[in-house]
Amino acid sequence: MFSPHISPTGSPVEPMISIIGLYKSFGDNDVLNGIDLEIGRGESLMLVGGSGAGKSVFIKHLIGLLQPDEGHVVVDGIDLTVAAPEAVLELRKRFGMTFQEGALFDSMTVGDNIAFPIRRHTSKSAKEVTARVRECLEMVRLPDIEDKMPSELSGGMRRRVGFARAIALEPGILLFDEPTTGLDPINTAAIGNVINQLRTELGVTAVTITHDMGLATKIADRVAMLRRGRILLVDTPERFLESENWFVQAFINGEVPEEDHL
Amino acid sequence: MVEATARPAGIVGWLDHFGSLIVRGLDDLGRFFYIMSSSVMWTFRRPFDGTELMRQMVRVGWDSIPVVFLTCLFTGMVLALQTYRGFERFHAEGFVGSVVALSLTRELAPVLTGLMVAGRVGSAMAAELGTMRVTEQIDALYAMATEPVHYLVVPRVNASVLMLPILTLVGDAVGIIGGWLISVGLFGANSYLYMERTFQFLEVNDITSGLVKAAFFGLILSVTGCAKGFYTSGGAEGVGRATTSAVVTACLYILLSDFFLTKILF
Numbered sequence: 001m002f003s004p005h006i007s008p009t010g011s012p013v014e015p016m017i018s019i020i021g022l023y024k025s026f027g028d029n030d031v032l033n034g035i036d037l038e039i040g041r042g043e044s045l046m047l048v049g050g051s052g053a054g055k056s057v058f059i060k061h062l063i064g065l066l067q068p069d070e071g072h073v074v075v076d077g078i079d080l081t082v083a084a085p086e087a088v089l090e091l092r093k094r095f096g097m098t099f100q101e102g103a104l105f106d107s108m109t110v111g112d113n114i115a116f117p118i119r120r121h122t123s124k125s126a127k128e129v130t131a132r133v134r135e136c137l138e139m140v141r142l143p144d145i146e147d148k149m150p151s152e153l154s155g156g157m158r159r160r161v162g163f164a165r166a167i168a169l170e171p172g173i174l175l176f177d178e179p180t181t182g183l184d185p186i187n188t189a190a191i192g193n194v195i196n197q198l199r200t201e202l203g204v205t206a207v208t209i210t211h212d213m214g215l216a217t218k219i220a221d222r223v224a225m226l227r228r229g230r231i232l233l234v235d236t237p238e239r240f241l242e243s244e245n246w247f248v249q250a251f252i253n254g255e256v257p258e259e260d261h262l
Numbered sequence: 263m264v265e266a267t268a269r270p271a272g273i274v275g276w277l278d279h280f281g282s283l284i285v286r287g288l289d290d291l292g293r294f295f296y297i298m299s300s301s302v303m304w305t306f307r308r309p310f311d312g313t314e315l316m317r318q319m320v321r322v323g324w325d326s327i328p329v330v331f332l333t334c335l336f337t338g339m340v341l342a343l344q345t346y347r348g349f350e351r352f353h354a355e356g357f358v359g360s361v362v363a364l365s366l367t368r369e370l371a372p373v374l375t376g377l378m379v380a381g382r383v384g385s386a387m388a389a390e391l392g393t394m395r396v397t398e399q400i401d402a403l404y405a406m407a408t409e410p411v412h413y414l415v416v417p418r419v420n421a422s423v424l425m426l427p428i429l430t431l432v433g434d435a436v437g438i439i440g441g442w443l444i445s446v447g448l449f450g451a452n453s454y455l456y457m458e459r460t461f462q463f464l465e466v467n468d469i470t471s472g473l474v475k476a477a478f479f480g481l482i483l484s485v486t487g488c489a490k491g492f493y494t495s496g497g498a499e500g501v502g503r504a505t506t507s508a509v510v511t512a513c514l515y516i517l518l519s520d521f522f523l524t525k526i527l528f
Contacts, residue, residue, distance in 0.1 A: 064404075065404050065405065089407050089409060090407070092404065092405060092406070092407035093407040096405075097402070097405040099398045099401065099402060100398070101397065101398065103397060103398040103399050103401065103402040104399075104402075105394075105399055105402075106399070116406065117406040117407075117408075120406065120407075120408055121406075121407060165406075175405075
């Protein structure tokens, strides 16, 4: 599949996010061990890796939710590791992020959850906010649930509402922490379609953590494999699937690697 | 499985334990002052969330009235009961009203209100923010370019600082009525004389300094509750730990600061 955002050599045409020598540890646990990666403007990058490989820790660095022990994260020329808190806060308005369990505010209705960033950062009228909330819910195939509380929803529905909240402000960069885990194939496809639609219409840059290789081939320009806190391989989905790396093949085929390889 | 590091025996073990307690205490204090200074800084920044402030004022103030009412009513009654019996021995029953009023306004109403609200509201703040922390709701706020201290802590702290003096004022009045009920109803004291003595030695400063104390206690209990919740880790167990710790720490801070505030104010 040809992607206008990736050069034939597999690097982004116009880098938007640069991750340089990123290290992060929690106590004795070294989670990220020197990650270098560039993500292009308008690109969709999929990050795959085993459980506990540091994918969520990595994605949280991209929005400044975690500070690295060493290294830099530069978004559109702004280094999140040294920028003033106000600049980071301002930059975050351009991000939309979903969390593994949805992270919905459980004291608010679904409608208020989605309306939260709109009310907080725009001067839209109540009517416009309501219309946008409906539009976002329709995009994730959950119409007419504005008045429900998050506790009344299933895990998959909560995740989709989280997705609707993330796109409410029409952000330029979307970060998805396992957006389709636990969803049925139809809803997984619907989420894939929404990501593709947002990319086509708004030129959104997307970074997605997933275990779903089917989704990767559908929406990714490049797939990166994270292992032991380092990027093991980053390439187009086609080349990634054909990789001869034993660990990548074990991951794709769902095989247990031999003990001495771990 | 990783084996837990065994604590050294004897004096070294004791010093190790004592040192870790000091480090934990200083860590707590550092977080307390960080949350307090951040909430002061964010109070004056836009957007001002009046609706959330009102909601918190109702939770801290209005919803706490029954517990403050009962606490101060019975404290006033017990105070009258004790002092009447004691003062009776040297025929000073006429001063019961003054003692009740001064004790309540200067000391008991603000401290008891602070302790009761710390138990009722401080714990709820720690539990609420703690749950938000472990379910990534606080991360979601950051991700939506919203500073959690601004959105979550500022309304709670401001509501507590504003409502504690009002609750204390209610406690003052109810406590004095409690003392009057016992003195007049049980011991047959003269109602007019009791009330006259109540206000004879009571100065405006006694009431206002009690209210200043209450505002400080409001600050302490809300900042402690929010800080404990904000830095929660370890899932549901962590939330439980934060909630208990919020109440114990806030009560301790209230009682310690009460001494210094009394020394400064009176």
